[in-house]
Amino acid sequence: MTPRVTVEHLFGALDTVEAVVTLPTFRRPDHLIRTLDSLAAQTTTRPFAIVVMENDDERLEGRDAARAWFEHTDRTGIVVVAHERGNCSAYNAGWETALRHCPAMTHLLVIDDDELAIPEWIERMVGTAEKLNVDFVGGPQKPVFEGENGARFARHPVFVPHYAETGRVPLLFSSGNVVMRRQVLETMGAPFLDTAFNFIGGGDSDFYSRAKERGFTFGWCSEAPVMETTPARRTETSWIVARSLRNGAISAIIERRRGKGRSAWVKRQLKSAALLAVSPFRALRLGWNTGSAFIGIYHMQIAVGRFMAEFGQVNEQYRRPEQN
Structure with a gap:
């Protein structure tokens, strides 16, 4: 062995x-x-x-x-x-x-x-x-x-x-x-x-x-x-989008590991929904401050990534090192 x-x-x-x-x-x-x-x-x-x-x-x-x-x-x-x-x-x-x-x-x-x-x-x-x-x-x-x-x-x-x-x-x-x-x-x-x-x-x-x-x-x-x-x-848009969605997914996964049961699940979903609801406003502010609409949508991607994690959709960026 x-x-x-x-x-x-x-x-x-x-x-x-x-x-x-x-x-x-x-x-x-x-x-x-x-x-x-x-x-x-x-x-x-x-x-x-x-x-x-x-x-x-x-x-x-x-x-x-x-x-x-x-x-x-x-x-x-x-x-x-x-x-x-x-x-x-x-x-x-x-x-x-x-x-x-x-x-x-x-x-x-x-x-x-x-x-x-x-x-x-x-x-x-x-x-x-x-x-x-x-x-x-x-x-x-x-x-x-x-x-x-x-x-x-x-x-x-x-x-x-x-x-x-x-x-x-x-x-x-x-x-x-x-x-x-x-x-x-x-x-x-x-x-x-x-x-x-x-x-x-x-x-x-x-x-x-x-x-x-x-x-x-x-x-x-x-x-x-x-x-x-x-x-x-790592400056290709596909890599940055994948990393942003992954960041959101990881935050949800860690919260899921810390909190078990129905009440924790509901709390996590409400947090993800709240983040998604406010993400357009955060996107406008970030996009304005950076001068980039693409950078601005980062907070939307975080929220979407959190929901994706609930369905097991998490990008394994380190699985293929030649693409990371």
């Missing part, structure tokens, strides 16, 4: 690191190296390690690229293979590995293999968590568009950070740029992310929602962005 996670390589002294950066990868070996280089350039006095989670146990391009990078740079870290496909499975593999092999870890960070960290990223993220005394801190994922349509959609909500200012916030929604305290992982327990979200996304939002129910707190650091390479296909 194939193990769920295989620890392939360990580099350096792991028992003294205070921060661990977890980095999932799937068929982006070239960009993975760029991401690793940005982590190697961090300006921090905090001892840190990098855990690379290869999520393609067939080609293993990420594993091989990461192993060669560690051997060349002498950085501290671990390379693991997460055999179950899906982003939630990859995150779970990395987070479990960090807990097991890094006993002095106080904070765990997440960055994706299509992102680049600024040199102050680790210091600002962990420092903000300490200053705000919160359990989670998120940061902006700033798109770097490769296609010609990027400028048209730069102000679309699927690309705009959820918050603009540093400080405490009620909740986070993305795992592409986040730091959390070790206590969060120890309390929530493995598996941390629900693998039912592996191919639709939203496992991170579900995790945050459950963590909030357990009393964990959230913050935001606007001064610690990561630069997200955004390919041309």
Whole structure:
């Protein structure tokens, strides 16, 4: 029987690191190296390690690229293979590995293999968590568009950070740029992310929602962005529409998981109906502010996506990585 996670390589002294950066990868070996280089350039006095989670146990391009990078740079870290496909499975593999092999870890960070960290990223993220005394801190994922349509959609909500200012916030929604305290992982327990979200996304939002129910707190650091390479296909209208509908569907799915029974169902339907009713007015405001009618209809798509989820119509954008 194939193990769920295989620890392939360990580099350096792991028992003294205070921060661990977890980095999932799937068929982006070239960009993975760029991401690793940005982590190697961090300006921090905090001892840190990098855990690379290869999520393609067939080609293993990420594993091989990461192993060669560690051997060349002498950085501290671990390379693991997460055999179950899906982003939630990859995150779970990395987070479990960090807990097991890094006993002095106080904070765990997440960055994706299509992102680049600024040199102050680790210091600002962990420092903000300490200053705000919160359990989670998120940061902006700033798109770097490769296609010609990027400028048209730069102000679309699927690309705009959820918050603009540093400080405490009620909740986070993305795992592409986040730091959390070790206590969060120890309390929530493995598996941390629900693998039912592996191919639709939203496992991170579900995790945050459950963590909030357990009393964990959230913050935001606007001064610690990561630069997200955004390919041309993500500025095609079909991709943006699919992502918008999916966002709406995920919100309904998470609410359905939190509330059971007839009364919860009625409450959810009323909320979806209310969002649909006010969406034309929100669309007018958003379209006016952005100068784009297409961007304006985002709130309508969110409401429609919520209703679609009730009938099991959820787009698995991560099922076909070549189209994502």
